[in-house]
Amino acid sequence: MKRDQKLFLIKFFVALIAMYLLVAWNPVNDRVIVPITKVIAAGAGALLHAIGQDVVVSGTTISSSRFAVNINNGCNGVEAMLILLAAIGSFPATMKARLIGLGIGAVVVQVLNEIRIISLYLIGAYRPALFQIFHTAVWQVVVILAAIVFFLQWSARVAPHRLANGS
Amino acid sequence: MPRIDWRTALKGLAGFVAAVVIWVAASPVYDRFVAGGAELMLRTFEKPAVTRLTANGEDVKVDREDFDPRSPRPGLPVIDLTFNWVLLAALFAINPRPYSDRNIFRFLFASLLMSITHMAALATEVMSIYVARLGLWSRMHYGDLARNFWGVANHSYRFVLMFAIAFGLWWALRPGVEEPVSRSPRKASRRRARS
Numbered sequence: 001m002k003r004d005q006k007l008f009l010i011k012f013f014v015a016l017i018a019m020y021l022l023v024a025w026n027p028v029n030d031r032v033i034v035p036i037t038k039v040i041a042a043g044a045g046a047l048l049h050a051i052g053q054d055v056v057v058s059g060t061t062i063s064s065s066r067f068a069v070n071i072n073n074g075c076n077g078v079e080a081m082l083i084l085l086a087a088i089g090s091f092p093a094t095m096k097a098r099l100i101g102l103g104i105g106a107v108v109v110q111v112l113n114e115i116r117i118i119s120l121y122l123i124g125a126y127r128p129a130l131f132q133i134f135h136t137a138v139w140q141v142v143v144i145l146a147a148i149v150f151f152l153q154w155s156a157r158v159a160p161h162r163l164a165n166g167s
Numbered sequence: 168m169p170r171i172d173w174r175t176a177l178k179g180l181a182g183f184v185a186a187v188v189i190w191v192a193a194s195p196v197y198d199r200f201v202a203g204g205a206e207l208m209l210r211t212f213e214k215p216a217v218t219r220l221t222a223n224g225e226d227v228k229v230d231r232e233d234f235d236p237r238s239p240r241p242g243l244p245v246i247d248l249t250f251n252w253v254l255l256a257a258l259f260a261i262n263p264r265p266y267s268d269r270n271i272f273r274f275l276f277a278s279l280l281m282s283i284t285h286m287a288a289l290a291t292e293v294m295s296i297y298v299a300r301l302g303l304w305s306r307m308h309y310g311d312l313a314r315n316f317w318g319v320a321n322h323s324y325r326f327v328l329m330f331a332i333a334f335g336l337w338w339a340l341r342p343g344v345e346e347p348v349s350r351s352p353r354k355a356s357r358r359r360a361r362s
Contacts (some may be wrong), residue, residue: 001339002171005338005339008338009335009339013335016331017323020323020326020327021319024322024326053230073326074325074326079327079330083327083330086331087334133187133191136244136250137187137190137191137245137250138187140233140250140252141183141251141257142183144254144330144333144334145183145254145257145258148334149179149252149261151174
């Protein structure tokens with residue numbers, strides 16, 4: 001591994017742990033993360049209404065007579081956004097390129113996350129036996145994988161010949 | 168670094184689906200392996216060594232020789248700690264030449280390193296139970312510092328570190344980091360003949 005690739009990895013882990021500690025801090029969690037999660041729940045609830053599901057959204061919980069999902073950390077896309085933020089922030093690029101990458105990446109992650117919540121609700125309501133596997137292994141990995149693939153695309157654009165190729 | 172065209176995306180999807188199937192099928196056996204390693208880690212630092220971890224196919228039961236035999240034993244679903252292997256497999260699947268010996272060898276090596284992190288994660292999970300979830304027993308044996316340390320270690324692994332570990336292992340071990348992907352000897356000799 002080249003020196004700047006090692007440096008990227010070190011910066012990535014340091015940034016990720018620092019951001020995790022910030023997000024896990026109760027005042028930040030209560031004043032930033034929980035309100036964001038409520039907005040995500042409201043969005044998913046509205047979309048479920050639009051496809052004919054009789055759901056009620058209360059805070060971070062989406063429920064009906066069939067099933068209920070409570071959106072916690074790990075299901076609100078924040079974890080994928082932190083990984084994206086740490087990766088883009090640690091990669092050598094201009095501030096403008098980073099901001100564009102973060103903006104588009106956040107939209108991609110959150111659109112995918114809304115699809116995750118809606119599909120998990122529908123799986124829980126109509127195919128409950130599959131809920132656990134989709135909740136744990138499938139959707140969490142898909143959302144993180146999407147964030148990483150977005151980062152790879154972005155980094156190949158902003159630095160096609162440096163860090164990306166290890167030369 | 169691979170540019171993600173439709174072929175690469177398809178390789179990633181195939182790798183992801185195959186990895187989910189393998190992970191689901193292998194989890195009961197793999198859980199025993201992880202439980203054995205985590206038990207060894209815990210007992211190495213325990214005085215006296217009293218923790219026993221037993222995988223039963225669904226979760227891992229935490230037992231201690233100094234627990235009241237009548238009290239229920241906590242159970243931990245290990246699959247919550249190990250599914251980042253699916254992410255690792257999908258990432259190695261998007262590498263150029265995913266079936267090359269070098270890619271497969273590095274994927275296996277990354278999987279081996281990841282299994283050590285799984286054992287450490289399970290040991291951390293057990294410690295987070297010891298320090299905070301056993302009521303009076305926890306308060307008698309552990310202080311606030313230990314509660315915060317093991318609590319943060321456990322939560323950070325579940326929240327972001329398990330994914331970061333998969334990404335970090337792939338980033339460090341993907342072929343092409345030190346040298347370009349080797350081409351076939353025929354193409355290489357043609358190139359030499361031209362130059």
